[in-house]
Amino acid sequence: MSHALPQITAPLLLDDLIKRQDQYFQSGATRSYEFRRQQLQKLMQVAHLHERDILDALSKDLRKHETEAFLAEIGIVYAEISDALKHLKRWMKPRKVGSPLTVFPARSRIVPEPLGRSLIISPWNYPYQLTIAPVIGAIAAGNVAVIKPSELAPHTAVLLEKLINENFAPEYLRVLNGGVELSQELLSRRWDHIFFTGSTAVGKVIASAAAKHLTPCTLELGGKSxxxxxxxxxxxxxxxxxxxxxxxxxxxxxxxxxxxxxxxxxxxxxxxxxxxxxxxxxxxxxxxxxxxxxxxxxxxxxxxxxxxxxxxxxxxxxxxxxxxxxxxxxxxxxxxxxxxxxxxxxxxxxxxxxxxxxxxxxxxxxxxxxxxxxxxxxxxxxxxxxxxxxxxxxxxxxxxxxxxxxxxxxxxxGVGASGLGAYHGQFSFDAFSHKKAVLVNGTSMDLPVRYFPWIRSKEKVLRLLMK
Incomplete structure (x- = not known):
């Protein structure tokens, strides 16, 4: 297998991929618990099957010893997938919350829903772990994703392309390899979420590009710790x-x-x-x-x-x-x-x-x-x-x-210049989810105090209810 990174994806091909991912996400195919669980299990199977390939790629890119690579990269991925599989049903479950008297007899709940099309841009220092960890969150939350590994760790980048693109449908997960030009092409498009790990300087570029589309970001940066x-x-x-x-x-x-x-x-x-x-x-x-x-x-x-x-x-x-x-x-x-x-x-x-x-x-x-x-x-x-x-x-x-x-x-x-947002465990699920507020009211009762015309007696009741 060649480890030369392919040329930048043509804009028309990128736009076609984005369209296909939009359609797939809108179809609802990624939303069920069964689908998400199956994809996490497949990701685990792929990781186990290709563990030797991953170790070899990390050795070629960074001369990582096998034990260090397992400790800091592969083992963490296994643990993250296992944690997601164990808790996914609970994470997905709508959460009931209290309702004040002003909305009686309504009931309220928070429903987590996937954000949609995600862009994941990963770094070179832990090129396997820091690519797959956010992918776990995207899968668990029910998203589709385009994944751009770092070109500075080319052996791992090419392997990630093989592992993802040969085992998952392109309209669901797709790895694209390339350099700065590819990143610029990707950032010029609209996404529902961008997850970036890297330097603070590049994080500012990501945030600036995302702001043009009001795209929410998770920025995992750095600084002098x-x-x-x-x-x-x-x-x-x-x-x-x-x-x-x-x-x-x-x-x-x-x-x-x-x-x-x-x-x-x-x-x-x-x-x-x-x-x-x-x-x-x-x-x-x-x-x-x-x-x-x-x-x-x-x-x-x-x-x-x-x-x-x-x-x-x-x-x-x-x-x-x-x-x-x-x-x-x-x-x-x-x-x-x-x-x-x-x-x-x-x-x-x-x-x-x-x-x-x-x-x-x-x-x-x-x-x-x-x-x-x-x-x-x-x-x-x-x-x-x-x-x-x-x-x-x-x-x-x-x-x-x-x-x-x-x-x-x-x-x-991080916080401030060291980052925006957080992940790992349920926090990864949350990073790729929107917390949808839902209030369900009944029709058998209807408090008149909230309706026109305004009279003094209604204000008195409201003051009692809204203390």
Whole structure:
């Protein structure tokens, strides 16, 4: 199978696909519980059948080890599909809500309905998981979808095209592969929902295009996610979990700790613990470790290389341009105006910055846009409540990193510049659904107070009813 991405879909062919998806959705074919369940089961079967192909594609695109690929990509997809299959009937069920006396004897309910034609644009860093996870939500909610994977992970993109297009009807689900030109063509059309995962800069382009058609969006973006370490942290566990969260996928994770703020009193001890942990996990020569993932391409490798200031490298810092590898790197002596603090790092480089106390750490974080994630390491419950109650962030962990993504009962999404909307579990179903308000009134009774003509006695009754 060739891994060269096909040429951009011709506009006329794209318009024909959109028309077919419109007609299929309007036919009601996707709305029943039985249909949605069957499609989720088929998606699971396809994933299991082609697990080896998925692992191979992820290895070719990012040099992901099989275990890491299963943990962070394939296993999450299995869990998300299983969760949807388990709870779909409950998610679809209309929810009864109370009705005030002013509408007596009416009954009220909220009915979830599919939004319709969805466009899903996915990124390159977790090219399988971050494509299929929103597709699960689209299927569960009863939508049809066009799916555009990232061209920067071409092996996975071509495989996704094969897996979806050979197993699902084009009027239901269709993968289209291409570059920026294809994205521009897709965004010029009207959709009922756009789901995008990627950078904040591109997210603004998506939102601008969607605004022309008043299309609702789910934007899963990024930003500089901080990690706070206080004097009351268990430093050995802290180091282990920071290294896991930062260097998974060579740091190419939207919720990776972007920088560490550590209280002065434990600054040196934390660095020593981090250095030990890197050596334990990656060996004394990480560039020779076959489990070290690669940087996605030359452009990102060069960008990351420019962020590493040799005079501020505390540990690591070496690279292999031929293989696009950068070893886990710790930087100290970093100032807020340094290049490494001016953008989301999205790579295996971790600045460590000392702060006097938690108040200084909060002021530092509030100087940036609201982050997608925040991590606090402390065994003090008062410190937990302080950070949760005073700092805005999309989601995060206390005494851990990344693992809030592993719970489908938690929404995953950003706030402000780090994103709009959330998904995972029922939140994926909700992202692709409209909550339709329905009031059903009876005809055996009809309160006269709401009708013309207005008289003082009616106002008195209304005042009693509407207290």
């Amino acid at each position: 901080p990690c706070l370490v206080t004097r009351k942290a268990n430093l050995d566990v802290t180091a282990r979990r920071i290294i896991f969260g930062k260097f998974l996928n060579a740091g190419q994770t939207c919720v990776a700790p972007d920088y560490v703020l550590v209280e002065d009193g434990v600054h040196d001890a934390l660095i020593e613990a981090l250095r030990r942990e890197i050596t334990l996990r990656f060996g004394t020569d990480p560039l020779r470790n076959e489990q070290l993932p690669r940087i996605i391409n030359e452009r990102h490798f060069q960008r990351l290389s420019r962020l590493i200031e040799p005079g501020k490298v505390n540990f690591g810092g070496r690279s292999d341009p031929g293989q696009l590898l950068i070893e886990p790197t710790l930087m100290t002596g970093v100032q807020i105006h340094d290049p490494v603090m001016q953008e989301e790092i999205f790579g295996p480089v971790l600045p460590i910055i000392p702060v006097k106390d938690l108040e200084e750490a909060k002021r530092f974080i509030l100087g940036f846009e609201k982050p997608l994630a925040l991590y606090l390491f402390s065994d003090d419950a008062a410190e937990h409540q302080d950070i949760i109650g005073s700092v805005s962030f999309g989601g995060g962990c206390i005494n851990d990193t990344l693992m809030h993504l592993a719970n489908p009962n938690l929404p995953f999404g």
